[in-house]
Amino acid sequence: MISEEKETPGIRWRSTLSWFDARRRGLGMWAFVLHRLTGILLVVYLFLHFVVLSTLALGPAAYDSLIPIMKSPFLFFFDVGLFLALLYHGLNGLRVTLVGLGMGVQHQKAIFWGLMGLVVIILTYGTYRLFLVF
């Protein structure tokens, strides 16, 4: 027998972190975790968006100075990622709403994959359109 000591984290942290631990879990748990993470990402983006918009209060020159940054390749990938998060959160939210209303509960996995197919189609088209303006 081999023993190894393990430090036990606080109950509160353990409980909160367990929300994000989907290892070896089912599809519903993965969908739930991704929904949380994209939700947090969208809230962070909203604040970032307000910060950028607030430069308008400093005059057109201040806002225009940000345009080169907006057109950088990094921002292109950021925008695509943001679009993906938005699509996932919105369409999975639709699934959660339908299921929460008792509709299609037994088919929730099929609904998920169907909506993810829609995410891929819309994301591909959106990325192409975004690429044209960059």
Next chain:
Amino acid sequence: MNKKITYRIARAKGGAISRYDTFTIDVDPSRTTILDGIQKIWAEQDRTLTFRHACHHASCGACAVRVNGVEKLPCIVDISEVWDGTSPLVIEPLRNFPIVSDLVVDPTPFFDRMRQVGLPIICASEPLVSGESQGTNRFENCIECLVCESACPVVASDPRYLGPAALAAAHRIIVEPRGADPLFIQQLVDDDHGCWRCHSAFECSEVCPSNGDPAGAIMALRQRLIVEYIKRLFRRGR
């Protein structure tokens, strides 16, 4: 064919996991259940290992633990079903319950929640009252193993949440009251910590060893409550 299987078992003597002990046993993984392995370790290597077991055929729900992070009834799962051939099997107590010792948890919070909905375990032999059954998922299949409560991410963070088992039982009472007061139960589950607290992760139904569908029952409860709201709205409008 026998193989050397390593178990990494959580040890908890002070209410929390303090260490993991590693044991190796020589068994046939396709003919040995995870519980058989734990018992072999207890019998041959460490008599201080604490675990709970009784029926050995998924009838009592006493032995539920987490195997590699996922809730299982170790009495009905062969080692070969979860073992990748090399890594140790990590055995831990269920989440979301106070740990009594090693793999044994205190189920009191679960029974407190079940008591709120009237401990509605209905005998299979009790005759159905004509017209009451509506094609329900039979929750006497629930063996009170606590597996769904351990897997649920909401139980982990909201101690006041009724939990999947109690909500599924509540749904059963509402559709098939058998003398109970369904209105009281309906009011009980129509709460921030009742059926509206579920976040639709469906993990309770995923891990249920009795093929119950607690998540489906929770969604059915919500649908029922929404229909009631709409009906009330129209009644008010008249």
